[in-house]
Amino acid sequence: MKKFFGNKWAIAAFTLPALILFTVMVFYPIVQVFYRSFFDWNGLTAGTFIGFDNFVRLFDDSVFKVANWNGVKFAALITIFQMTMATILALAVSNARIEGRNFFRVAYFIPVVLSVTVVCQLWLSIYNADTGLLNKLFEVMGLEYRQNWLTDGSKAIYAIAFVNAWQWMGYQFALILAGVKSIPQSYYEAAQIDGCTPMQAHTKVTIPLLKETYKFCLVISVTGGIKAFTEMFIMTSGGPGTSTYTLTYMMYSSAFRAGEFGYGLTAAAVLVLECLAAILVINFIFKSEKGVGDLK
Amino acid sequence: MKKILALLLILALSISMFAACSSDNNANEAANTTSEAANTSTEEAKEDDKEEQITLRIYAQYSDDDTKVPYDYAVAELAKAYPNVTLELDIQAQDDGQKLQTYAATGNLPDIFQVGSTQIETFKESGNILVLDDYAKSTGFLDKAHPSAENIIYNADGHIYAFPYAGNELVMWYYNKAIFEEYGVEVPETYEELLEAIKVFNENDIIPMSIFAKEKWITTAMYDVLATRFAPEGITKLDAGMGKASEDAYVKAAETMQELVEAGMFPQGATNLNYDQAASLFYEGKAAMFLNGQWEIEGSTDKLGENADWMWYPVMPGYEANKFALSGGGAPGGYAVNPNSEHVDLAAEVAAFISEKYCEAKYMKRSNPILALEVNVQPEKPFPAMMEKLANEMGNITSTTKFAWGLTNPQFKVAIEDQSQFLMTPDYTPEQFIEELDKVIDRMNK
Numbered sequence: 001m002k003k004f005f006g007n008k009w010a011i012a013a014f015t016l017p018a019l020i021l022f023t024v025m026v027f028y029p030i031v032q033v034f035y036r037s038f039f040d041w042n043g044l045t046a047g048t049f050i051g052f053d054n055f056v057r058l059f060d061d062s063v064f065k066v067a068n069w070n071g072v073k074f075a076a077l078i079t080i081f082q083m084t085m086a087t088i089l090a091l092a093v094s095n096a097r098i099e100g101r102n103f104f105r106v107a108y109f110i111p112v113v114l115s116v117t118v119v120c121q122l123w124l125s126i127y128n129a130d131t132g133l134l135n136k137l138f139e140v141m142g143l144e145y146r147q148n149w150l151t152d153g154s155k156a157i158y159a160i161a162f163v164n165a166w167q168w169m170g171y172q173f174a175l176i177l178a179g180v181k182s183i184p185q186s187y188y189e190a191a192q193i194d195g196c197t198p199m200q201a202h203t204k205v206t207i208p209l210l211k212e213t214y215k216f217c218l219v220i221s222v223t224g225g226i227k228a229f230t231e232m233f234i235m236t237s238g239g240p241g242t243s244t245y246t247l248t249y250m251m252y253s254s255a256f257r258a259g260e261f262g263y264g265l266t267a268a269a270v271l272v273l274e275c276l277a278a279i280l281v282i283n284f285i286f287k288s289e290k291g292v293g294d295l296k
Numbered sequence: 297m298k299k300i301l302a303l304l305l306i307l308a309l310s311i312s313m314f315a316a317c318s319s320d321n322n323a324n325e326a327a328n329t330t331s332e333a334a335n336t337s338t339e340e341a342k343e344d345d346k347e348e349q350i351t352l353r354i355y356a357q358y359s360d361d362d363t364k365v366p367y368d369y370a371v372a373e374l375a376k377a378y379p380n381v382t383l384e385l386d387i388q389a390q391d392d393g394q395k396l397q398t399y400a401a402t403g404n405l406p407d408i409f410q411v412g413s414t415q416i417e418t419f420k421e422s423g424n425i426l427v428l429d430d431y432a433k434s435t436g437f438l439d440k441a442h443p444s445a446e447n448i449i450y451n452a453d454g455h456i457y458a459f460p461y462a463g464n465e466l467v468m469w470y471y472n473k474a475i476f477e478e479y480g481v482e483v484p485e486t487y488e489e490l491l492e493a494i495k496v497f498n499e500n501d502i503i504p505m506s507i508f509a510k511e512k513w514i515t516t517a518m519y520d521v522l523a524t525r526f527a528p529e530g531i532t533k534l535d536a537g538m539g540k541a542s543e544d545a546y547v548k549a550a551e552t553m554q555e556l557v558e559a560g561m562f563p564q565g566a567t568n569l570n571y572d573q574a575a576s577l578f579y580e581g582k583a584a585m586f587l588n589g590q591w592e593i594e595g596s597t598d599k600l601g602e603n604a605d606w607m608w609y610p611v612m613p614g615y616e617a618n619k620f621a622l623s624g625g626g627a628p629g630g631y632a633v634n635p636n637s638e639h640v641d642l643a644a645e646v647a648a649f650i651s652e653k654y655c656e657a658k659y660m661k662r663s664n665p666i667l668a669l670e671v672n673v674q675p676e677k678p679f680p681a682m683m684e685k686l687a688n689e690m691g692n693i694t695s696t697t698k699f700a701w702g703l704t705n706p707q708f709k710v711a712i713e714d715q716s717q718f719l720m721t722p723d724y725t726p727e728q729f730i731e732e733l734d735k736v737i738d739r740m741n742k
Binding site for chain 1: 393401566707715717
């Protein structure tokens with residue numbers, strides 16, 4: 001068997017089906033995105049090659065700036081919220097002294113299994129300026145902080161990002177909890193013998209050992225933020241005006257509403273590059289930092 | 297043994313892949329053969345069309361009473377006139393034409409499909425829409441057409457690409473007579489009177505005008521209504537690339553819209569109100585006025601009875617001549633035909649037939665006399681008073697514009713939709729609105 005798997009033809013034969021599928025489903029469309037971004041194309045005809053004109057227009061487009069900035073805000077909010085909350089809750093749930101741990105473990109994960117549409121409708125009700133739960137809470141507390149959460153151009157993007165952060169926090173919670181569970185108990189016993197408090201044990205042992213998990217969490221939340229679409233599509237349709245556009249929404253709007261597929265794909269090409277850059281930067285940061293895991 | 301097993305596995309995988317490809321090829325070949333056969337013997341196909349049971353795929357709106365009732369009626373009538381034809385309905389998605397565009401791009405267009413003017417232009421370029429000039433004559437469609445519906449039958453290039461059924465529909469400014477009477481407010485005929493009415497309603501916790509501004513076409517309509525106060529052609533001039541947003545009329549319209557937002561004419565958070573929410577404010581007497589198309593007449597009459605009415609848009613001082621210039625109006629659109637349909641002639645005939653039956657259903661069952669064709673049926677119930685009033689006042693209308701979906705330039709359409717919704721928010725300035733629109737118009741004119 002060893003000899004068989006040493007045969008390069010055998011390896012090729014086994015990987016080929018997956019490779020073909022990947023090429024057809026992922027690689028070829030990405031190449032097409034870049035290729036078509038150099039065309040003035042309506043999605044149906046052959047299109048006209050226009051070189052970098054779409055890119056020049058894109059970098060001069062005020063909507064592109066808004067969309068990019070929204071991507072940054074969205075990514076920052078969901079990353080901070082999800083990673084912080086997921087860490088706190090995972091550490092709490094992993095503590096044997098906490099009652100009802102199994103209940104909380106399931107409860108925190110429930111939003112993840114809900115449909116995005118359902119979650120958005122739920123939060124649309126919560127954010128409703130007149131009858132929504134959020135404004136009612138402020139009212140009950142006697143605070144003069146009633147807001148038009150989704151119709152204020154400067155606040156809407158944060159309100160939408162919070163919906164995503166709330167829904168997907170459970171996913172990161174599950175990943176971090178699995179990471180915490182995989183740390184041998186003996187490390188904590190050693191830390192205790194050295195005089196560590198529980199908090200110090202987490203900061204000196206748990207978190208450094210979860211480096212790879214955090215790296216993965218960071219990649220999914222940052223790229224998820226940059227390419228956000230569904231929430232704004234359902235909750236605000238990119239509005240008011242273009243104030244909750246992201247690059248993905250801009251791509252959709254250019255291609256399907258304005259019929260400018262070439263321009264839409266230019267936004268998509270930039271989106272792909274931004275996601276790749278984010279992954280590279282995250283990898284670089286985590287590579288240059290030496291965690292406890294590297295000292296072994 | 298394991299080696300043999302592994303090799304067998306590879307073999308099985310490869311065979312299944314090739315089998316899948318080959319069955320596709322066979323299918324394609326079969327389709328090609330069928331298509332060739334259809335092309336070479338059109339006459340035979342026509343004969344066959346009359347005898348064999350044929351199913352035509354149709355892509356049509358089917359979401360509310362205004363779309364379901366006419367469709368069901370047309371299908372029932374079709375079963376009588378063409379017993380051998382069955383329609384397979386593919387319900388139109390509210391997706392900015394995304395699904396239809398995908399169908400066209402993948403060569404999977406239905407035989408008959410509902411299309412708007414923007415898509416007519418795109419499909420024309422790509423050869424995905426049949427020119428219906430001859431069919432319009434041979435089916436007698438043109439003989440039944442209202443003279444006033446020429447603008448919605450003929451495209452700008454003089455050809456017919458779709459059989460319309462709706463007439464020149466309008467953006468109507470509805471109001472609740474009971475609320476106006478209760479607070480002693482005169483129906484505003486001028487801008488000053490409108491501002492006064494807004495003030496009175498706000499003082500009494502009544503929303504002056506309800507609007508479902510989450511939908512961008514209605515914010516476009518609101519801006520267009522105001523633009524017609526200063527220039528009767530409204531936004532159509534900008535859509536055609538014949539003017540700029542920085543022209544006096546459009547600047548004034550933007551400033552007026554901002555002024556109305558600041559005066560509190562619309563509900564708080566209007567840009568997140570959908571139709572149901574906005575309409576219920578009007579129906580429940582929480583809002584005094586409501587903006588929507590003329591198709592709202594039926595709904596408002598049902599909910600408010602005699603208290604529902606419509607008014608002419610208030611006039612701006614110095615622009616009294618534009619009093620009867622209305623927003624809305626028609627644009628080419630309706631049922632189009634796939635030129636690559638296997639039964640192209642039959643599909644064109646059926647498309648014309650369906651459009652005619654839609655007109656009948658709208659007249660009979662939806663109390664709508666504003667149609668593309670003259671119909672020979674009687675309404676099932678008397679027209680609502682608002683519709684009677686509209687029919688009587690039709691002659692006074694001096695000009696109409698277009699709804700957002702009737703605009704011909706898709707880039708302008710997106711820009712005006714986004715920017716007009718922006719204008720509904722308090723912090724957005726007319727200057728920003730004008731700058732962004734002019735950028736798009738400049739690009740259109742390059």
